[in-house]
Amino acid sequence: MIRAFIVGLSFASVLFAPPWLPLIGAGMLTVRFRAWEVIALGALIDLLYVPPGGFFGIPIPATLTAFILLAGFEPIRRKLLV
Amino acid sequence: MNWYRHNRLYTLVLVLVLLFGVLIEIQNPVRDSLRAGTRSVAAVAWVAVHGMGNTIDRYGGLSSRAKLATENQKLREEIARLESLSLHNDILRSENATLRGMFSLRAAYPEGIAAPVLSNPSASPYSTFVIGSGTEEGIKAGAYVVSAPRVAIGRIVEADAHTALVGLFSAPDKETEVMIGKVRTMYRGKGDGNGIVVVPRGAAVALGDAAVLSGRPFAIGFVGIIQSKPEDAETTVLVRVPANLPSLSFVYIIPE
Numbered sequence: 001m002i003r004a005f006i007v008g009l010s011f012a013s014v015l016f017a018p019p020w021l022p023l024i025g026a027g028m029l030t031v032r033f034r035a036w037e038v039i040a041l042g043a044l045i046d047l048l049y050v051p052p053g054g055f056f057g058i059p060i061p062a063t064l065t066a067f068i069l070l071a072g073f074e075p076i077r078r079k080l081l082v
Numbered sequence: 083m084n085w086y087r088h089n090r091l092y093t094l095v096l097v098l099v100l101l102f103g104v105l106i107e108i109q110n111p112v113r114d115s116l117r118a119g120t121r122s123v124a125a126v127a128w129v130a131v132h133g134m135g136n137t138i139d140r141y142g143g144l145s146s147r148a149k150l151a152t153e154n155q156k157l158r159e160e161i162a163r164l165e166s167l168s169l170h171n172d173i174l175r176s177e178n179a180t181l182r183g184m185f186s187l188r189a190a191y192p193e194g195i196a197a198p199v200l201s202n203p204s205a206s207p208y209s210t211f212v213i214g215s216g217t218e219e220g221i222k223a224g225a226y227v228v229s230a231p232r233v234a235i236g237r238i239v240e241a242d243a244h245t246a247l248v249g250l251f252s253a254p255d256k257e258t259e260v261m262i263g264k265v266r267t268m269y270r271g272k273g274d275g276n277g278i279v280v281v282p283r284g285a286a287v288a289l290g291d292a293a294v295l296s297g298r299p300f301a302i303g304f305v306g307i308i309q310s311k312p313e314d315a316e317t318t319v320l321v322r323v324p325a326n327l328p329s330l331s332f333v334y335i336i337p338e
Binding site for chain 1: 088092095096099102103104106107116117120121124127128131201202204205206207208210211212239240247249253254255
């Protein structure tokens with residue numbers, strides 16, 4: 001329930017809120033869950049807003065950030081959330 | 083074993099993400115369709131929320147049911163004539179006022195096109211925003227995006243059938259050649275509508291001077307703060323966009 005709420009809020013905030021809000025949502029999700037939907041969140045940001053040529057040369061910065069969050073928090077999820 | 087399976091899963095996902103990156107980077111019809119479709123769907127949400135926002139503003143925000151009933155009764159008694167105006171007409175009047183402001187731009191640039199702003203510029207982490215006009219309305223990549231007469235805020239970087247993506251000049255690390263007075267220099271964006279230029283110490287630059295695009299009659303900002311130390315050979319100048327970007331509802335598109 002909470003997960004669905006945070007996912008919904010994060011996706012809505014991609015359209016209407018500053019970028020730090022979906023980032024916080026993604027962080028909360030990936031700390032607690034193996035939330036693959038975070039990658040979809042990053043992909044949505046990139047599909048909507050990233051200019052041709054990417055951002056600082058990176059074509060999909062939000063998607064990569066989402067993957068790094070997801071993979072990076074895996075040890076924390078395993079250790080803290082048994 | 084579990085660890086091994088998870089590692090393989092992450093590797094597979096990473097490969098898929100990288101393939102997605104290649105798909106986005108290389109010009110191809112799948113990418114164009116995906117982006118156009120995503121923006122079209124998002125446009126429906128943006129337009130719906132703009133409409134709801136106008137409704138809430140029109141009725142003075144959210145109120146309790148009892149308070150609304152009392153207010154409604156008062157309005158019916160005191161301003162019976164105004165009750166004949168529909169909400170739709172009020173919203174159209176508001177949009178009309180904004181578009182009338184664009185009329186002066188129309189007089190200066192008759193070849194231009196007025197376009198509605200769909201997404202909030204502050205919602206994008208890349209200093210971009212989406213407008214509700216595209217190639218079908220005559221928008222092409224490279225066109226200048228103007229918010230006021232002779233003030234350009236960005237350029238069209240990508241155009242779909244009915245939407246287009248605007249890249250702001252103030253995007254982080256984006257460089258644009260400008261003239262401030264007689265000084266030619268590079269404007270480097272810092273995000274949030276700000277950018278800096280570096281000019282030789284002693285250059286004739288004053289507060290309020292316009293940073294004008296080289297070869298174009300558009301200013302992209304005005305000098306806000308001048309920072310100079312006696313030991314430095316250069317002066318750092320902060321240039322601000324003279325537009326409240328989050329409040330933009332319409333922009334004017336002028337072909338390159």
